[in-house]
Structure formats: C-alpha cells, structure tokens
Amino acid sequence: MRGVWTTADVRSAEQRLLAVTPEGALMRRAAYGVSVRAAALLTRYAGRVAGTRVVLVAGAGNNGGDALWAGYFLRRRGVAVTAVLLRPDSTHPEGLAALRRAGGRTGSAESVDVAGADLVIDGVVGISARGPLRPDAEAVFARVSAPVLAVDLPSGVDPDTGAVTGPAVRATATVTFGALKPVHVLNPQDCGDTTLVDIGLGGELGEPELRQLDAADVAAAWPLPGPADDKYTQGVTGVAAGSATYPGAAVLAAAAAVRATAGMVRYAGPAADVVRSHWPEVVATGSITDAGRVQAWVVGPGIGTGRQGRDQLAYALAQGVPVCADADAITLIAAHPDVLDARDPATPLLLTPHDGEFARLTGSAPGPDRVGAVRRAARRLGAVVLLKGHRTLVAEPGGRVVVNRPRGAWLATAGSGDVLSGVIGALLASGLEPWLAAAVGADVHARAGELAARGAPTSASGVLAAIPDAIRQARALAA
C-alpha cells in the first residue's frame, strides 16, 4: 500500500529531519533528483542533454531554491540554464549563488526567452502554495511551449486537495520529495508522470492521509477458494436489484458477483426470470423474503425509489449481514433516513454514491476537498462511503481513505456502477472488511474497464466480461 501525506505532515517531518541533517543537504538531494528527471526529459524531447536550453521559473521560497540548485546540476552537464526570478529580492540565496557559480544566467520575466526553451522547470511554489498562479507567473507560463517539469508539485494546484481554482501549471512530469502529497494522487492530470525522490523522510512520517492499493494488496485480499471450500463457505452474495421493466441493472449486478468469486449468487426481485435466463448459475427468486441465507446483500441498482424498493432495502438491512447500498438505495436512504433504523449498528453498511447521490445523502456536493467530504460523510453515517469519480475514494468511519489509481475514463458508461456493486457485494460476502472490499472492488473494476476498453469505448457488459482478466492481471503483477 502506498501512503500519501498532507503538506502539514511533510513539513513537520522535514523539520525533524532538518534538525539532524547538515545545512542544505536535503535541498541538494531533492534538486539533484530534479536534474536527473530533467535530463531524462531533455533526452526524450530534445534528443540530447548537453547543448539544450532550460528555463527555470523560481519563486521566493525553497521550491525556487530547488529549481536553482537543479539548474546548477544541469549546468554541469552542459545545459544552458536561465532562471526567471519572480521575486529577485527574496530568491533563495544559496541556490542563486550556486547557479551563478556554475555559469547559469538570470533575468526578468520579460527578458528571458521562455518560448525558446527545450524544457521549463516550475519552481514557483511548492508545499506552501495557496491559491492559483499569480499574474506574473501566469504570464510566464502563457509563453511556454516546451514540456514542463514541476518541482514538488505543479504551481497553482492546491497541494492538499489537487483542486484547480484558477490559472495553474500543467506539468509534463513532477518530481516530489520524501512523500507523495494528495495533489499527486488526486490530480495526476496536472502533475503528469510523478517521481518520488527519497530524501530520508520515511522514518519521520506518521499515519498517511491517504492510501493507494498496489496490485500486491489486491492480490493478497482477493478471496481464493481453498481445498476445503464449497459454494457456501466462499460466501453467498445476495443481489436485490432491477425491476421487471428495467432488468438490466439486475443482470449486470448479479453477473458481476458471479464473475467476481467462485461462491454462490442469489438474486431476489422482479427481474428473476431475466436474470435466470442470462445467468443460469444464479439462484433467482421473485421476493427478497424468499431469497434464503446470504453473507452480504447488494441492494439498490434499478429498484426504484418507491414502496417496493424501500421494503427491499429495509429487509436487507435487518439481516445482520453487510449491505452494499447503491443507486436507488442511496436515494431512499437520503429521503427516508429512518430506513437505517432497521440496521443493527454493528452490521457493516457500504454506500457507493456518485456526486449527485452524495449531495442527496449529505445535503451538499463534495466540493473541491473531496477527501474531506467523503471522510466526514463516512464518520457521520457510520458507514464505508465509496465516492465515485475520476479518482474514486473509499472512506471508513475511522478516517482511513483509499484513493483509486487512475485508469482512464472508459468506465463512465451506463451500467458500470451496477457491475461495481456486484463485485463489491461478492467481496463482502467472502468476508473482506467493507473498506477493503470497496477499495479492492473498485481497483479490479477499474482494471476491467481498462482491459475492456483498450483504447476504444466499451460498455458495462464489456467491463463485466473483463473481470476475470482483471483479477488475473492483479495476481500476475503481484507474483
């Protein structure tokens, strides 16, 4: 599992490390990492390192200091380096002296040939950033046509939320130090390809703000049948979804549960005949009260927001097994919070809203601080909340949050959410703790979307068909 730390965490860890490190050593280590990445980008985009032209854009703080020191290292590799000093009177003195010593030049925003650079290094602002790019820096970046390497993070993007509220740098690549910060996982579009340079912070960092699963985490969590298992012991998933008029959600959610584990899937609802005809391995009945015993319920996709859906939800919540409430079930909970009274508080509940459902559920849209919003919702509802989005987030009431890895936007297709809830339901039934079931389910769902799409639009049925390959992929990468 990869950890992600807030700027406050990183700053205090840095303070402790600085106290026991020779003056300037951390910055030089960080800057050397920037210069190595810069050289790789120059090789890729300009075909060489020596003889290329690099422009540094340096602000007033240590981020600018990093850029200037990186310029010093690049000078030693024969690169022509010019620094635009946004705050000439408060530029990092040692960094500036080092750059000048190595033969680097400096100039004002107007005098430097920014458009002629082979690479631009953004050292405007780092973890002390507040708000968008200021007009002087914005004017410089408006003239940039070369690739941009961001020092620590793209300036103008909020380090702790990844939000962009005005002009900001869009980087080709980012080099960060010591720890990933939220911006790198919440806004990878603006960071480009992020590399982490170890400056020895590891031991000083506490609990991470966010976590990201690796293939190894997914493979380790994925339930595998043992020699003593039968169809019941692997967990029976119950699916209450769809309607006679709209059976699609029922078919997709039940089928996803079938694809996701080797155990048994029961379906209960008005689409029983359609589900059975598509997936004969599903044990289907018309009414949830006749469904028989299950180890987890998926309730909601396509059940409607009327009396029948409400009864199905209340029944599932009263069975003492984990419930994944999706789609219409979320709207029902938002409209009738008392429906949750049927639930024993010890029974895990997992909610999977998109932004609109989240707003209905909590009374306000997630806003720019999506991590804060989902964490608060999980705490208040006493439930695991999976907030869908380009970056899917999973929060548990205790405060831990997992952020999904980006795998393209192909999953934004009708019925995709039904597939996700089926996968998560199967994992819940197998006994995974709900937070992990949601995070692992979202990971495999995203992998399946990527495999199904392979560069062209796909459909929920395509995602469904790719689930086994997605599981194989995660297991192979972890092996």
Ligand SMILES: NC(=O)C1=CN([C@@H]2O[C@H](COP(=O)(O)OP(=O)(O)OC[C@H]3O[C@@H](n4cnc5c(N)ncnc54)[C@H](OP(=O)(O)O)[C@@H]3O)[C@@H](O)[C@H]2O)[C@@H](O)CC1
């Ligand atoms: N500590 C360490 O050991 C190490 C630190 N390292 C490096 O230091 C960086 C943090 O440096 P830092 O704390 O000096 O602040 P930094 O981010 O450069 O900001 C400077 C000033 O900019 C301003 N400003 C704010 N918002 C702005 C905006 N939107 N647009 C423009 N300007 C804006 C604001 O001042 P203001 O103008 O508001 O008074 C702020 O004080 C870190 O990201 C990493 O790169 C590495 O070398 C590893 C070792």
Ligand SMILES: [K+]
């Ligand atoms: K920066």
